Amino acid sequence: MVSQALRVIAGAFNGVQAPSRDTAPKGKARPPRRLLPLVFVLASRNLFHDRVRLIATVVGIVFSIILVTVQMGLYLSFSRMVTTMIDHAQADLWIVPRGTKCFEDPSLLDERERFRALAVAGVAEAAPLVIGFAEWRLPHGGATPVFVIGSDKEKPGLQPWNIVAGSIDQLATPDAVAVDESYFGRLGVSRLGDIAEMRRRKARVAVITKGIRSFTTTPYVFTTFDRARGYIGIANNKATYFLVRVTPGSDIETVRRQIADKVKDSEVLTEAEFRERSRAFWLFGTGAGAALFAGALLGIIVGTVIVAQTLYSSTKDHLNEFATLRAIGSSSVYIVKVILWQALLSAIIGFLIAAGIGLLVVKFTADTALPVLMTPGLMAGLFALTLVMCAISAISAILEVMRIDPAMVFTR
Amino acid sequence: MTAPIIEGADLVQTLGEGAGQVDALKGVNLALSGGELTLLMGPSGSGKTTLLSVLGCMLTPTKGTVRILGHATTGVRPEGLAELRRRHVGFIFQSYHLFPTLTALENVLLVLDVRGERSAEAVAKARTALITVGLAHKLDSFPRELSGGEQQRVAIARAIVGNASAVLADEPTAALDSENGVAIMKVMVEIAKDPGRAVLVVTHDPRILPFANRIVHIEDGRIVNEERPQAKIA
Numbered sequence: 206m207v208s209q210a211l212r213v214i215a216g217a218f219n220g221v222q223a224p225s226r227d228t229a230p231k232g233k234a235r236p237p238r239r240l241l242p243l244v245f246v247l248a249s250r251n252l253f254h255d256r257v258r259l260i261a262t263v264v265g266i267v268f269s270i271i272l273v274t275v276q277m278g279l280y281l282s283f284s285r286m287v288t289t290m291i292d293h294a295q296a297d298l299w300i301v302p303r304g305t306k307c308f309e310d311p312s313l314l315d316e317r318e319r320f321r322a323l324a325v326a327g328v329a330e331a332a333p334l335v336i337g338f339a340e341w342r343l344p345h346g347g348a349t350p351v352f353v354i355g356s357d358k359e360k361p362g363l364q365p366w367n368i369v370a371g372s373i374d375q376l377a378t379p380d381a382v383a384v385d386e387s388y389f390g391r392l393g394v395s396r397l398g399d400i401a402e403m404r405r406r407k408a409r410v411a412v413i414t415k416g417i418r419s420f421t422t423t424p425y426v427f428t429t430f431d432r433a434r435g436y437i438g439i440a441n442n443k444a445t446y447f448l449v450r451v452t453p454g455s456d457i458e459t460v461r462r463q464i465a466d467k468v469k470d471s472e473v474l475t476e477a478e479f480r481e482r483s484r485a486f487w488l489f490g491t492g493a494g495a496a497l498f499a500g501a502l503l504g505i506i507v508g509t510v511i512v513a514q515t516l517y518s519s520t521k522d523h524l525n526e527f528a529t530l531r532a533i534g535s536s537s538v539y540i541v542k543v544i545l546w547q548a549l550l551s552a553i554i555g556f557l558i559a560a561g562i563g564l565l566v567v568k569f570t571a572d573t574a575l576p577v578l579m580t581p582g583l584m585a586g587l588f589a590l591t592l593v594m595c596a597i598s599a600i601s602a603i604l605e606v607m608r609i610d611p612a613m614v615f616t617r
Numbered sequence: 618m619t620a621p622i623i624e625g626a627d628l629v630q631t632l633g634e635g636a637g638q639v640d641a642l643k644g645v646n647l648a649l650s651g652g653e654l655t656l657l658m659g660p661s662g663s664g665k666t667t668l669l670s671v672l673g674c675m676l677t678p679t680k681g682t683v684r685i686l687g688h689a690t691t692g693v694r695p696e697g698l699a700e701l702r703r704r705h706v707g708f709i710f711q712s713y714h715l716f717p718t719l720t721a722l723e724n725v726l727l728v729l730d731v732r733g734e735r736s737a738e739a740v741a742k743a744r745t746a747l748i749t750v751g752l753a754h755k756l757d758s759f760p761r762e763l764s765g766g767e768q769q770r771v772a773i774a775r776a777i778v779g780n781a782s783a784v785l786a787d788e789p790t791a792a793l794d795s796e797n798g799v800a801i802m803k804v805m806v807e808i809a810k811d812p813g814r815a816v817l818v819v820t821h822d823p824r825i826l827p828f829a830n831r832i833v834h835i836e837d838g839r840i841v842n843e844e845r846p847q848a849k850i851a
Contacts, residue, residue, distance in 0.1 A: 242730075242735065243719075243723060243726060243727055246719070246723065247718065247719060247723075247727070250718035250719065251718055254718050525714065526714075529710075530727075531699065532675060532708055532714075533702065533707075533708065533727070533731060533775070534700065534702035534703025534704070534706070534728075534731060534732070535703070535731035536699055536700070536703075536731070539731050610675075612675040612676050614708075614710055614714055615666045615669070615670060615710065615711075615787050616666075
């Protein structure tokens with residue numbers, strides 16, 4: 206089947222016909238065909254001539270690129286997930302406890318900091334946001350940890366999104382919380398109106414979201430600011446962050462400096478800075494990103510070695526032909542072109558197959574806790590990586606043909 | 618007398634290293650002129666193929682000089698030697714060395730392609746060369762679809778398509794039966810009739826002696842005898 210697929214691909218190159226023992230009737234001239242550059246014809250025919258080797262090469266590339274795709278897709282997905290709360294918050298500036306490493310860092314600020322910020326010219330609002338872990342007591346017994354996010358709707362803050370049942374307004378009703386449908390099983394709820402408890406306070410499912418997943422696997426529970434403080438168990442004058450909106454026309458950087466002068470125990474970050482800090486912590490502070498990169502690097506190395514090995518052995522098998530090329534006066538560049546075309550054709554075929562499988566992986570992981578993401582940029586990057594990988598793989602083969610003595614044609 | 622196409626003077630070629638070092642050529646002088654078919658004969662190991670390699674710019678002589686159309690090859694780097702071969706020398710090998718994945722036409726066209734000739738005119742030249750050697754009906758055949766004699770004809774077409782000044786053939790009839798061998802030599806004779814082209818055939822096949830204008834004998838790296846019989850078959 207793979208062989209047939211390769212044959213179809215071979216036929217797709219206009220004017221390049223993969224020779225086989227049963228095509229080419231003896232003594233009968235074929236109709237003239239449009240000639241592709243002969244160097245390309247030679248490279249592609251050599252490539253498709255030995256299908257077993259071509260399959261080995263393509264399989265190597267495919268495995269390598271899929272591994273890199275999955276690793277980089279996970280990296281991309283993870284890097285987005287760790288900042289998803291920051292991305293969905295409505296803030297020009299974040300006032301955060303000094304030394305905060307990421308959004309999930311539950312250190313606390315004193316509410317006086319908020320008033321100091323509000324006193325700065327150009328600050329339109331400084332809305333409190335509280336986050337923290339709580340114990341969700343399931344309706345039918347048992348408990349599970351949850352991550353509570355409390356913010357008031359009237360002020361710029363962080364509200365649940367992708368709502369599939371209920372509405373934001375309903376969060377203001379007594380005991381109301383928002384949960385994601387993907388955590389129904391963990392939370393022991395299944396519909397609007399289901400009741401649970403946190404810190405002996407009632408929590409009623411009033412809003413259901415879809416796709417707000419936590420990379421820590423701890424379910425998010427959204428509620429109002431005051432109610433969240435009660436669920437988490439923190440003092441009434443404390444908050445985790447203050448989300449600042451500047452007045453229209455104000456310079457964010459100027460406002461930031463002025464707030465920073467007034468809130469000495471806190472840091473004032475732009476949205477981009479907080480996002481970057483969170484990403485850096487989760488991806489590199491924890492080693493998760495390094496592990497993903499290491500996996501991708503391993504894929505690249507394995508792919509390069511496999512392609513290099515098959516290209517090298519192919520070159521060794523065609524050494525006689527390369528020597529003949531040299532004997533008839535071809536330049537080194539011409540011979541290098543033959544090998545590079547072989548490498549690039551392998552890369553294109555391998556990439557197309559790998560990209561197809563990669564897209565299936567993306568589709569099948571879309572609803573999982575950590576979906577593999579694929580963006581046009583990542584796809585383009587992977588294609589470039591495949592080309593570079595195969596070009597590098599060609600080096601050993603190129604070095605081999607550079608050493609060819611054209612006089613060897615007389616002894617073979 | 619016209620200037621020689623290829624001229625080798627005082628050629629010494631040392632092969633191998635250390636204890637295995639041998640002098641394959643020991644001061645050979647040989648000039649090939651246009652319009653002449655020269656046979657280079659000698660026993661195995663006498664230096665025939667080495668001399669062919671040196672005259673064809675595949676090997677740089679340890680000592681001595683090679684001139685192609687007056688241009689000395691001394692000190693020329695491998696890329697420069699490749700260019701000399703590309704421009705002036707056509708090779709024919711005992712085992713043909715055709716590209717198995719290319720058709721007869723493409724095999725011949727390859728010589729022009731490496732020279733950068735990729736126009737329709739190049740295709741026409743390749744066709745003409747194949748027609749010249751009697752393979753008009755085999756243009757699109759792959760080497761595996763051709764007999765030994767036909768494959769050697771393709772190799773000859775490849776050697777002449779670029780209008781090479783010198784055609785150097787290494788045992789071109791050794792792998793062929795008598796009938797095909799004679800047919801190939803008749804083609805070689807035709808090629809050698811061009812006054813602007815010299816043909817050198819390395820052989821120890823006595824069947825082709827009647828085709829030669831000149832027979833050079835080499836033994837132990839030295840030219841020991843040279844004769845100019847009247848070519849009997851033309």
